[in-house]
Amino acid sequence: MRKWLMLLFCCSFAVSAVSAELLADMHADMAGCESCHEDGEPSSDFAFENEQCQTCHGAMTELDGEHHAIHDGMLVCSDCHSPHEMEVGQQPGCDDCHDDGRTP
Ligand code: HEC
Ligand code: HEC
Ligand code: HEC
Numbered sequence: 001m002r003k004w005l006m007l008l009f010c011c012s013f014a015v016s017a018v019s020a021e022l023l024a025d026m027h028a029d030m031a032g033c034e035s036c037h038e039d040g041e042p043s044s045d046f047a048f049e050n051e052q053c054q055t056c057h058g059a060m061t062e063l064d065g066e067h068h069a070i071h072d073g074m075l076v077c078s079d080c081h082s083p084h085e086m087e088v089g090q091q092p093g094c095d096d097c098h099d100d101g102r103t104p
């Protein structure tokens with residue numbers, strides 16, 4: 001039992017250690033800042049950037065998880081997945097916008 005707990009602890013630690021990278025940096029490592037920013041330069045309204053997300057991942061209606069389809073037409077990707085603030089593996093919360101206990 002103890003061994004299992006240790007193993008579990010070590011595994012979760014290893015996973016979080018690997019995950020401590022910003023979403024933007026992880027993407028930039030793969031294909032540069034240009035993968036989201038036109039010519040590598042941030043746009044003024046980030047519409048271009050949010051188009052890019054969908055080019056690779058699909059639209060709100062096509063993504064897994066009901067919280068995507070529910071917010072179609074209301075939110076853009078970066079409202080929940082802020083690439084320069086969130087880490088790889090970090091799940092967007094709901095409380096920032098809903099204070100009525102809505103959860104995934
Ligand atoms: C996964 C897509 C993605 C990648 C890759 C990415 N960014 Fe961003 N970036 C965004 C989005 C979306 C925003 C809008 C702000 C937000 O939601 O975090 C942003 C915002 C910015 C801003 C702030 C602009 C402002 O006016 O507030 C800068 C500067 C920036 N990015 C630079 C970079 C640089 C430099 C790289 C490469 C190292 C990079 N970004 C890689 C998606 C990305
Ligand atoms: C309302 C907030 C919200 C918006 C807007 C949103 N997402 Fe998500 N997304 C989530 C949550 C919460 C999860 C994690 C739960 C899950 O995977 O079902 C997630 C998971 C994901 C994942 C899987 C991550 C993983 O760990 O495998 C991808 C990829 C993703 N979203 C891409 C997008 C893209 C692309 C857009 C825009 C078209 C978008 N999301 C818009 C909340 C959001
Ligand atoms: C050039 C293609 C490309 C673009 C553009 C792109 N992504 Fe990704 N994204 C990937 C790939 C490849 C992965 C790693 C494999 C996977 O998890 O699907 C990934 C992974 C992710 C993940 C999962 C990270 C995790 O926790 O495991 C999220 C969330 C995500 N992207 C959101 C976004 C958002 C938001 C944008 C736009 C601001 C975006 N992506 C733009 C290709 C892209």
Ligand code: HEC
Binds near residue numbers: 067070075092096
């Ligand atoms: C960036 C802000 C934001 C985040 C984060 C967010 N939501 Fe929302 N959500 C909205 C807005 C705006 C609406 C439309 C107005 C409303 O119903 O409150 C909405 C509507 C909803 C609805 C009602 C949809 C309908 O058809 O009427 C549900 C259910 C919901 N959100 C669940 C969630 C869950 C679950 C999460 C976490 C994964 C989440 N939301 C995260 C902004 C957000």
